[in-house]
Amino acid sequence: MSKEIGITAKKNENFSEWYTQVVIKAELxxxxxxxxxxxxxxxxxxxxxxxxxxxxxxxxxxxHQNGFLPILIPESLLSKESKHFAGxxxxxxxxxxxxxxxxxxxxxxxxxxxxxxxxxYSKWIKSWRDLPLKINFWNTALRAEIKATKPFLRTSxxxxxxxxxxxxxxxxxxxxxxxxxxxxxxxVEEELAIPVITGKKTEKEKFVGAVYTTTMEAIMPDGKAxxxxxSHFLGQNFSKPFDVKFLDKENVEKFxxxxxxxxxxxxxxxxxxxxxxxxxxxxxxxxxxxxxxxVPIYYSExxxxxxxxxxxxxxxxxxxxKIRVHIDTRDEFTPGYKFHDWEMKGVPLxxxxxxxxxxxxxxxxxxxxxxxxxxxxxxxxxxGIESMLNEIQQSLFExxxxxxxxxxxxxxxxxxxxxELEKGLFLNSPWCGDQKCEEKIEETTGADIxxxxxxxxxxxxxxxxxKKPSKEMAIFGRGY
Amino acid sequence: MSKEIGITAKKNENFSEWYTQVVIKAELxxxxxxxxxxxxxxxxxxxxxxxxxxxxxxxxxxxHQNGFLPILIPESLLSKESKHFAGxxxxxxxxxxxxxxxxxxxxxxxxxxxxxxxxxYSKWIKSWRDLPLKINFWNTALRAEIKATKPFLRTSxxxxxxxxxxxxxxxxxxxxxxxxxxxxxxxVEEELAIPVITGKKTEKEKFVGAVYTTTMEAIMPDGKAxxxxxSHFLGQNFSKPFDVKFLDKENVEKFxxxxxxxxxxxxxxxxxxxxxxxxxxxxxxxxxxxxxxxVPIYYSExxxxxxxxxxxxxxxxxxxxKIRVHIDTRDEFTPGYKFHDWEMKGVPLxxxxxxxxxxxxxxxxxxxxxxxxxxxxxxxxxxGIESMLNEIQQSLFExxxxxxxxxxxxxxxxxxxxxELEKGLFLNSPWCGDQKCEEKIEETTGADIxxxxxxxxxxxxxxxxxKKPSKEMAIFGRGY
Numbered sequence: 001m002s003k004e005i006g007i008t009a010k011k012n013e014n015f016s017e018w019y020t021q022v023v024i025k026a027e028l029x030x031x032x033x034x035x036x037x038x039x040x041x042x043x044x045x046x047x048x049x050x051x052x053x054x055x056x057x058x059x060x061x062x063x064h065q066n067g068f069l070p071i072l073i074p075e076s077l078l079s080k081e082s083k084h085f086a087g088x089x090x091x092x093x094x095x096x097x098x099x100x101x102x103x104x105x106x107x108x109x110x111x112x113x114x115x116x117x118x119x120x121y122s123k124w125i126k127s128w129r130d131l132p133l134k135i136n137f138w139n140t141a142l143r144a145e146i147k148a149t150k151p152f153l154r155t156s157x158x159x160x161x162x163x164x165x166x167x168x169x170x171x172x173x174x175x176x177x178x179x180x181x182x183x184x185x186x187x188v189e190e191e192l193a194i195p196v197i198t199g200k201k202t203e204k205e206k207f208v209g210a211v212y213t214t215t216m217e218a219i220m221p222d223g224k225a226x227x228x229x230x231s232h233f234l235g236q237n238f239s240k241p242f243d244v245k246f247l248d249k250e251n252v253e254k255f256x257x258x259x260x261x262x263x264x265x266x267x268x269x270x271x272x273x274x275x276x277x278x279x280x281x282x283x284x285x286x287x288x289x290x291x292x293x294x295v296p297i298y299y300s301e302x303x304x305x306x307x308x309x310x311x312x313x314x315x316x317x318x319x320x321x322k323i324r325v326h327i328d329t330r331d332e333f334t335p336g337y338k339f340h341d342w343e344m345k346g347v348p349l350x351x352x353x354x355x356x357x358x359x360x361x362x363x364x365x366x367x368x369x370x371x372x373x374x375x376x377x378x379x380x381x382x383x384g385i386e387s388m389l390n391e392i393q394q395s396l397f398e399x400x401x402x403x404x405x406x407x408x409x410x411x412x413x414x415x416x417x418x419x420e421l422e423k424g425l426f427l428n429s430p431w432c433g434d435q436k437c438e439e440k441i442e443e444t445t446g447a448d449i450x451x452x453x454x455x456x457x458x459x460x461x462x463x464x465x466x467k468k469p470s471k472e473m474a475i476f477g478r479g480y
Numbered sequence: 481m482s483k484e485i486g487i488t489a490k491k492n493e494n495f496s497e498w499y500t501q502v503v504i505k506a507e508l509x510x511x512x513x514x515x516x517x518x519x520x521x522x523x524x525x526x527x528x529x530x531x532x533x534x535x536x537x538x539x540x541x542x543x544h545q546n547g548f549l550p551i552l553i554p555e556s557l558l559s560k561e562s563k564h565f566a567g568x569x570x571x572x573x574x575x576x577x578x579x580x581x582x583x584x585x586x587x588x589x590x591x592x593x594x595x596x597x598x599x600x601y602s603k604w605i606k607s608w609r610d611l612p613l614k615i616n617f618w619n620t621a622l623r624a625e626i627k628a629t630k631p632f633l634r635t636s637x638x639x640x641x642x643x644x645x646x647x648x649x650x651x652x653x654x655x656x657x658x659x660x661x662x663x664x665x666x667x668v669e670e671e672l673a674i675p676v677i678t679g680k681k682t683e684k685e686k687f688v689g690a691v692y693t694t695t696m697e698a699i700m701p702d703g704k705a706x707x708x709x710x711s712h713f714l715g716q717n718f719s720k721p722f723d724v725k726f727l728d729k730e731n732v733e734k735f736x737x738x739x740x741x742x743x744x745x746x747x748x749x750x751x752x753x754x755x756x757x758x759x760x761x762x763x764x765x766x767x768x769x770x771x772x773x774x775v776p777i778y779y780s781e782x783x784x785x786x787x788x789x790x791x792x793x794x795x796x797x798x799x800x801x802k803i804r805v806h807i808d809t810r811d812e813f814t815p816g817y818k819f820h821d822w823e824m825k826g827v828p829l830x831x832x833x834x835x836x837x838x839x840x841x842x843x844x845x846x847x848x849x850x851x852x853x854x855x856x857x858x859x860x861x862x863x864g865i866e867s868m869l870n871e872i873q874q875s876l877f878e879x880x881x882x883x884x885x886x887x888x889x890x891x892x893x894x895x896x897x898x899x900e901l902e903k904g905l906f907l908n909s910p911w912c913g914d915q916k917c918e919e920k921i922e923e924t925t926g927a928d929i930x931x932x933x934x935x936x937x938x939x940x941x942x943x944x945x946x947k948k949p950s951k952e953m954a955i956f957g958r959g960y
Contacts, residue, residue: 030600032550033557034587039600042545042615049546065522066529070512070637071551071589071620072573077513093552094577095589098624099570107514109551109575109589120510120519129812135522140551144578157550332609 006344007280015222015273016150022272023151026281026345036149036156040265043345046289047268048159052138054191054286055161055263058183064134064163071139072107073116080115080241087208088112091143093156109142114209114234114260117164118242125256127247128168134176136163141264152269153226153480160264166244166256173233173257180231180261181214187263188228192271193284193397194218195404196228197426197475199453204435207260211235217450217475219407220273223424225450225477228270229263269480274400275369281346282369284396285389292318292325292385293347297335297354307353310378314351314363317381323389343368348392349385369396408475412461417476421445426477428456430470432463440465447476486824487760495702495753496630502752503631506761506825516629516636520745523825526769527748528639532618534671534766535641535743538663544614544643551619552587553596560595560721567688568592571623573636589622594689594714594740597644598722605736607727608648614656616643621744632749633706633960640744646724646736653713653737660711660741661694667743668708672751673764673877674698675884676708677906677955679933684915687740691715697930697955699887700753703904705930705957708750711741754880755849761826762849764876765869772798772865773827774807777815777834787833790858794831794843797861803869823848828872829865849876888955892941897956901927906957908936910950912943920945927956 007025009018023029028044031037040048056066072095079085093109096102110116117135125133142157149155163180167173181198188194196216206213210232218228238244239255248254275282285291296311298304311327318325326347328338335352342350352364362377365384369392376384408426411417417427431437431449441464442448456473463470487505489498503509508524511517520528536546552575559565573589576582590596597615605613622637629635643660647653661678668674676696686693690712698706718724719735728734755762765771776791778784791807798805806827808818815832822830832844842857845864849872856864888906891897897907911917911929921944922928936953943950 030603032552033554033596033599034550034552037550037552039550039596040548041604042547045547046545048548065526067522067525068520068528068639070514070517070519071622072512072514072517072637074513090579092579093575093587095573096576097574097586099572106577107573116513116519119513123510124521129810142551157552159548330609 006340007278010278011221011276018276018278019273020151022276022280028268028272028281029151031151034156036145038151038155040159043289044268047271047283047287048265050287050289051187051191051267052161055183055187056136056138058187059136059163062179062183063132064136064165067135067137069110069113069116069120069137069139071110071142073110073113074105074107076105077115077119078108081209081238084114084209088143091145093142093144110139111143112141112260112262113137113139113162114164114238115242118238118244118258121164121166122243122245125166125244125246128249131166131168131246131256132172132176133166134163135165136161150269152265152272158264158266160262162262163260165259166239167258168246168248168254168256170235170257173235173259176259177214177231177233177261180259181216181229184229184231184261184263185216188216188218188267189397191284191286192267193286193393193400194228194270194274195397195401197404197451197453199451199456199475201230202435202438202449202452202474204438205449207232209234209237210260211237215451217477218270218274219404219426219477220270220480221403222273223407223478225426225479226266226270226273227450227479228267229261231261232259234258234260274403275396276346279340280344282396283346283348285348285393288346288348289324290326290342290345290347291323291389292349292351293342294325294327294351294353295335295338295342296327296329297352303355306358307355310358311353314353314378314381318385321382321386323385339366349388367392369399412464414464417464418445421447421476421478424478426450426475428473428475429464430459430461431472431474432466432468433471434463434466434468437463437465441476447478449474450477450479451475486820487758490758491701491756498756498758499753500631502756502760508748508752508761509631511631514636516625518631518635520639523769524748527751527763527767528745530767530769531667531671531747532641535663535667536618538667539616539643542659542663543612544616544645547615547617549590549593549596549600549617549619551590551622553590553593554585554587556585557595557599558588561689561718564594564689568623571625573622573624590619591623592621592740592742593617593619593642594644594718595722598718598724598738601644601646602723602725605646605724605726608729611646611648611726611736612652612656613646614643615645616641630749632745632752638744638746640742642742643740645739646719647738648726648728648734648736650715650737653715653739656739657694657711657713657741660739661696661709664709664711664741664743665696668696668698668747669877671764671766672747673766673873673880674708674750674754675877675881677884677888677931677933679931679936679955681710682915682918682929682932682954684918685929687712689714689717690740691717695931697957698750698754699884699906699957700750700960701883702753703887703958705906705959706746706750706753707930707959708747709741709743712739714738714740754883755876756826759820760824762876763826763828765828765873768826768828769804770806770822770825770827771803771869772805772829772831773822774805774831774833775815775818775822776807776809777832783835786838787835790838791833794833794858794861798865801862801866803865819846829868847872849879892944894944897944898925901925901956901958904958906930906955908953908955909944910939910941911952911954912946912948913951914943914946914948917943917945921956927958929954930957930959931955
């Protein structure tokens with residue numbers, strides 16, 4: 001493969017350029033004609049489908065159902081919860097015309113669907129019998145980005161799911177918030193092999209309109225934090241303006257308790273950054289569109305026939321075990337070119353078979369993550385490949401856990417905080433709970449509080465800014 | 481169930497009101513705040529998911545992959561193929577602002593994605609190695625409806641899939657058009673139990689920008705025709721303006737050959753109309769969100785315990801066979817209320833179990849379609865339920881085939897044509913092929929040519945309008 005076709009930027013030299021090259025050259029996505037929008041190519045969309053299927057199954061198993069909401073929301077509805085509207089208004093796309101006619105009311109392209117969903121819920125919910133109502137929507141949201149956009153990480157339209165639930169009691173709604181966060185964490189850790197820190201957002205960072213927001217945060221190799229998904233406790237903040245009420249068992253009318261939550265294709269961005277290397281993408285087997293690629297190697301026509309025949313047998317065996325396998329029979333490329341091509345595309349495992357391997361009844365396995373080569377005899381193919389794929393998945397997760405551990409540091413002193421931050425770290429530091437200290441850190445260093453971890457211990461150390469007694473430890477970082 | 485809660489309109493007295501009541505009361509969909517838009521409730525969305533999964537599997541098995549396109553298309557791109565733009569322009573929603581700023585170029589909400597997809601394809605396709613390119617997109621399209629809207633049948637935003645393929649030769653592209661139409665027909669007939677007539681659209685009725693359009697048409701119980709899906713041969717009509725070119729094996733640059741095709745949630749509308757009755761929805765088992773509902777019947781606490789226990793055993797057995805089953809254990813409703821409720825929602829099969837049944841080791845099965853009751857012994861449950869569901873599926877299809885046969889009539893004379901049309905029929909009549917005759921029929925009767933069936937025989941009879949020799953038989957009807 002020529003230099004020009006492969007990835008030319010180094011991950012640890014020019015991270016941003018490396019990222020963009022991987023997205024484009026591995027054919028995950030491409031830029032759409034409108035600035036800030038991207039198109040997903042089949043290879044990228046397949047990763048989203050795997051992630052979606054995994055999450056969808058978990059949501060259905062916990063009593064959630066899917067629905068559909070239209071993309072257009074009248075301005076009057078979007079503005080009904082004032083803080084929420086103020087938060088989203090600057091980035092709303094507005095439809096003002098249909099054909100050549102001007103519309104009476106302008107219509108927003110959904111930046112998120114709380115307002116629309118709850119105006120419907122208030123019609124559907126009459127009594128406790130209709131609760132809980134737990135509906136999820138797989139769709140896209142649109143938020144006009146002013147900052148520099150980046151595929152998957154910051155785009156003006158993004159694929160996501162948004163869940164919206166209604167409960168009879170505060171307790172049940174809060175349990176839902178936590179259940180979802182657990183499902184998200186499990187999905188991201190098991191499918192994408194990316195470890196996350198879960199906890200609460202501060203008042204300043206919470207979702208506009210929520211009582212509180214829970215979050216999962218990950219760290220990227222460039223030291224920047226990435227919010228991987230959020231689950232919000234809305235309390236009665238929306239049920240009151242949107243009139244989401246129910247008759248309880250005693251026939252008393254009450255306002256309901258609500259939650260909303262979402263993850264987006266930003267997770268694909270995280271996947272690329274966390275696992276990729278200078279050769280390109282490295283995909284965890286669970287979400288890889290192709291898990292195993294077979295590259296037949298031959299130099300004569302008679303070899304070719306034998307090698308291809310065996311390759312097809314192997315493909316057949318693996319397909320039957322539901323392993324996603326592909327044989328690269330392209331005649332116009334050399335084996336070496338093919339190796340690099342599939343490495344760039346991050347296929348977890350490569351099988352090489354040549355005439356010499358055939359003679360010994362074995363094939364060569366090459367792991368994408370470690371580049372390690374091993375032989376596998378044809379007899380052991382079924383168990384051998386499957387266990388190798390599991391090993392790769394596990395090994396990527398371990399490596400990512402090490403990255404997170406290395407890049408998370410306890411810091412008690414503000415001078416130290418500033419110098420450590422330059423290294424690109426999550427800083428675990430004591431905080432008094434005052435928003436002024438949070439703002440001061442952001443102004444002076446560009447770091448914000450990413451998460452107040454659930455498992456954080458109370459610290460005896462004083463607040464890193466004001467030196468007053470601290471309330472809790474907070475994870476600070478500079479974010480995407 | 482009180483009259484007010486059930487369906488109050490009769491299907492053969494006030495078809496339109498009956499249809500709307502079924503949609504709303506069976507909780508398939510509801511009206512959104514913006515006129516012409518609907519929300520899909522989980523019960524309705526689940527039908528779409530079944531349909532989607534079935535079609536998606538067939539498309540993947542024939543080498544298609546999914547992708548994602550953003551919803552915003554710049555005006556300059558949309559207008560690049562002039563006939564296409566002229567066709568869609570009057571119904572395009574335009575985004576003119578983001579936040580408080582006016583956009584430089586106004587952006588269309590996709591009415592269909594040919595223009596956007598092909599501007600991308602022209603970047604991706606370099607040589608014959610990149611062909612065929614067969615990508616499908618599950619998304620929504622937006623077309624501002626001026627006529628009266630109706631859930632599923634005519635809405636300003638609708639769920640659909642749009643496939644867009646590129647081929648090296650005309651022959652291959654034309655084969656793709658037919659392959660897709662076959663897949664559509666199979667899906668609609670096998671999953672939705674609705675028979676269709678396949679064939680070509682006339683020049684007048686074809687997709688704007690296509691060389692020709694193939695279609696599948698069905699007839700509804702009110703005698704109106706419904707277009708169920710279309711597959712277009714685009715020839716090089718788009719590849720030329722959008723520069724979709726490739727180097728062939730001889731290294732000669734050529735314009736590619738293209739197809740596009742789609743089906744929408746309109747199919748759910750057809751499902752409701754074709755199978756429903758005065759009690760409400762009647763769902764074919766293959767797409768029913770709940771295939772079997774168990775209604776336990778008891779009048780004492782001791783009976784209750786026994787009956788519920790057995791019901792749960794049955795639920796367990798059926799769930800393991802991947803049958804979608806639900807027990808209605810609501811204490812606040814009578815069995816009679818529950819029967820009507822699930823009948824309105826179209827659940828194909830009801831199981832009733834009371835203490836007397838328990839004593840005889842059997843349950844009562846009630847078919848939604850025929851209302852026929854039969855006993856089934858507990859021993860035969862696994863095979864019994866499954867074969868009953870298959871029988872219902874088949875029987876709905878047979879009934880719908882009879883409807884189509886009854887409502888399709890050969891007519892050679894124009895006076896007869898006019899009187900038969902008033903009965904609500906598909907009229908199979910000779911046509912000379914001249915667009916003037918086609919237009920004249922539409923002006924005088926409101927009927928258009930729905931389809932030129934593939935299997936139509938050449939007729940000796942003269943054109944029904946001009947009396948000149950006919951070219952072929954055409955199916956005329958009044959459409960939705």
